[in-house]
Amino acid sequence: MRVETHIERFxxxxxxxxxxxxxxxxLIYETYGQLNEDKSNVIVVCHALTGSHHAAxxxxxxxxxxxxxxxxxxxxxxxxxxxxxxxxxxIGSCFGSTGPMSPKYPSGKAYRLQxxxxxxxxxxxxxxxLFDRLGIHHAHAVIGGSMGGMxxxxxxxxxxxxxxxxxxxxxxxxxxxxxxxxNKVAREAIIKDPAFNEGEYxxxxxxxxxFNGLSxxxxxGHISYLSPTSMEDKFGKVYDEKDGLYDLFGKYQVEKYLDYxxxxxVTWFDPLSYLYITKAINIFDARRNYDSLEDSLSRIVxxxxxxxxxxxxxxxxxxxxxxxxxMHKIGKADLTEYTEIDSDYGHDAFxxxxxxxxxxxxDALEQ
Amino acid sequence: MRVETHIERFxxxxxxxxxxxxxxxxLIYETYGQLNEDKSNVIVVCHALTGSHHAAxxxxxxxxxxxxxxxxxxxxxxxxxxxxxxxxxxIGSCFGSTGPMSPKYPSGKAYRLQxxxxxxxxxxxxxxxLFDRLGIHHAHAVIGGSMGGMxxxxxxxxxxxxxxxxxxxxxxxxxxxxxxxxNKVAREAIIKDPAFNEGEYxxxxxxxxxFNGLSxxxxxGHISYLSPTSMEDKFGKVYDEKDGLYDLFGKYQVEKYLDYxxxxxVTWFDPLSYLYITKAINIFDARRNYDSLEDSLSRIVxxxxxxxxxxxxxxxxxxxxxxxxxMHKIGKADLTEYTEIDSDYGHDAFxxxxxxxxxxxxDALEQ
Numbered sequence: 001m002r003v004e005t006h007i008e009r010f011x012x013x014x015x016x017x018x019x020x021x022x023x024x025x026x027l028i029y030e031t032y033g034q035l036n037e038d039k040s041n042v043i044v045v046c047h048a049l050t051g052s053h054h055a056a057x058x059x060x061x062x063x064x065x066x067x068x069x070x071x072x073x074x075x076x077x078x079x080x081x082x083x084x085x086x087x088x089x090x091i092g093s094c095f096g097s098t099g100p101m102s103p104k105y106p107s108g109k110a111y112r113l114q115x116x117x118x119x120x121x122x123x124x125x126x127x128x129x130l131f132d133r134l135g136i137h138h139a140h141a142v143i144g145g146s147m148g149g150m151x152x153x154x155x156x157x158x159x160x161x162x163x164x165x166x167x168x169x170x171x172x173x174x175x176x177x178x179x180x181x182x183n184k185v186a187r188e189a190i191i192k193d194p195a196f197n198e199g200e201y202x203x204x205x206x207x208x209x210x211f212n213g214l215s216x217x218x219x220x221g222h223i224s225y226l227s228p229t230s231m232e233d234k235f236g237k238v239y240d241e242k243d244g245l246y247d248l249f250g251k252y253q254v255e256k257y258l259d260y261x262x263x264x265x266v267t268w269f270d271p272l273s274y275l276y277i278t279k280a281i282n283i284f285d286a287r288r289n290y291d292s293l294e295d296s297l298s299r300i301v302x303x304x305x306x307x308x309x310x311x312x313x314x315x316x317x318x319x320x321x322x323x324x325x326x327m328h329k330i331g332k333a334d335l336t337e338y339t340e341i342d343s344d345y346g347h348d349a350f351x352x353x354x355x356x357x358x359x360x361x362x363d364a365l366e367q
Numbered sequence: 368m369r370v371e372t373h374i375e376r377f378x379x380x381x382x383x384x385x386x387x388x389x390x391x392x393x394l395i396y397e398t399y400g401q402l403n404e405d406k407s408n409v410i411v412v413c414h415a416l417t418g419s420h421h422a423a424x425x426x427x428x429x430x431x432x433x434x435x436x437x438x439x440x441x442x443x444x445x446x447x448x449x450x451x452x453x454x455x456x457x458i459g460s461c462f463g464s465t466g467p468m469s470p471k472y473p474s475g476k477a478y479r480l481q482x483x484x485x486x487x488x489x490x491x492x493x494x495x496x497l498f499d500r501l502g503i504h505h506a507h508a509v510i511g512g513s514m515g516g517m518x519x520x521x522x523x524x525x526x527x528x529x530x531x532x533x534x535x536x537x538x539x540x541x542x543x544x545x546x547x548x549x550n551k552v553a554r555e556a557i558i559k560d561p562a563f564n565e566g567e568y569x570x571x572x573x574x575x576x577x578f579n580g581l582s583x584x585x586x587x588g589h590i591s592y593l594s595p596t597s598m599e600d601k602f603g604k605v606y607d608e609k610d611g612l613y614d615l616f617g618k619y620q621v622e623k624y625l626d627y628x629x630x631x632x633v634t635w636f637d638p639l640s641y642l643y644i645t646k647a648i649n650i651f652d653a654r655r656n657y658d659s660l661e662d663s664l665s666r667i668v669x670x671x672x673x674x675x676x677x678x679x680x681x682x683x684x685x686x687x688x689x690x691x692x693x694m695h696k697i698g699k700a701d702l703t704e705y706t707e708i709d710s711d712y713g714h715d716a717f718x719x720x721x722x723x724x725x726x727x728x729x730d731a732l733e734q
Binding site for chain 1: 384385386387480483484541542543544545547548549551552555556558559561579582583586587589590593594595598599601602603604606612613614615616619620621622625642643646649650652680683
């Protein structure tokens, strides 16, 4: 599989949903496979909150492959012998696309809290600009899980003729209070940590010394990505061997896991990006700027495949089901396919339970 | 209804499960109704994590009545014209019973992190000592929700002849990783807040100036007490009118609710008590010190009524169901009654959806 990473710089303004302007901006993206002559084999993969453009393959010396490496590759569900896959790091993120720690023109100083609030629509708009520049005006499919699914839905509604198919996994039509509440814990933990310093933290210092607020926020996220059953399966009620049961700070395996996975988070993710992207997720609502979900979905003219997971505790299956129901209601049943995957894993099932849904992706891409 | 509040001081040692000793200790408790002559009308009510001995009635000038006022009172499900109800503040708490901020003998300085880890068994043991002193050797029933339910189960297993009936609501036989994870977020937020100062905080100062860590912890708790549906019903996707949608720190109603309910938490609950009581909850396991749940439940000789709530996201219905199944397995089906209440409210249903389960309590008390 051929993997390439590129950065594109845009000097024309990006008009944001908020009325503000992002200018200039850069987008980092990765491609897998080869673009065919008539540019008809493009699949756009959209990433989630802490994901990046590095969706597949493994860089030299890298411990883990890209976040959807089990799905994208030669002979995999998204077969890179056939398709040319593009994954773009969203604006607001911290892996190379313009975000709050990027230099603001003309001062060259980081935006920090001056960075404009961005929305899922803005993330998609920026991607469309990139595809335009690459001469890609149509895609075979747009696909994504979680916030990536929101982007896929946004492509379908706001750029209805861009892609022939849209596949959403573990996502929603509008972020509900339950998910906003998990984000709230994380956002408060970040903002209230003295190390945040009203956004004026030194990125190098927090990477070295840690940032408790971001770690605690990550823990809150982790709960919502798993499920009671997946935690029982993963950790049981096993206490750390080295800790005393009656030691106030002794730990269960689940606590050690949360510690371990949250402590290092600051070494690869930026607190301000976390605030800006969770904001975009919180205010995501496919009904905004339309009269209703019926109204917004009525713009869809291509196939939409919805995949939910039974034990998803972040975006519940009924939220995806509601998209299907609404599509039926507005006479677009023929464009809609909904499947609830029987999985106990929780939200992260879209990242790990590939064998349970890859056939749906393969079929959707063929139809 | 006659309400009395008392404090009892014990100078004999309380031998804790950890092997440590609590000596001396005090217990504050409240009673409702009147003890009959043969002391046969006692109902012990056990409180949850942030609950107190003030289960019913309203003190002069008090805004809200006791936490189970809808259940306990003249003519209510636990009818105080018939029963004498006692609710004891657990050791480790901060409403008057001995806890981490109580003076340590002989220095008179607060225990703080020197306070011993206590367990649900210890909480129950202390209560038994109190009842002994009051000349109450038998109860008509022991009843409690959440951590109160753990106490009820503990009474049934470890003091099997004390009470004729045990009623557990929204609880479990052993705290599972999912619940431990929610507590973990809260515990980390408390411990890592510089205001915690390794337990050496000034209680007056944090009450006045706030304690972000405890507030963030409370938010994590609140999520687990509600459910996706109850949050949708309560808050919808309503944005605060005064905030701009594209303001990074603008808030949804659910965020305002979490802010409001967590900010004041420090004015009425102590951070160290939160650490000690969540520790007791985390390590609660009715199998500990027994070969298995079959083994521990085989000690039960009286009726046990189990009430779970469909959308309880903290202690899931199947955890309570498992107690019923195990009771059946060991030939104690006749002692066991299990009901799953059809409620979308979440864990807090045991505090608010009284009409949905009060009949079960009334019947259980009559049988």
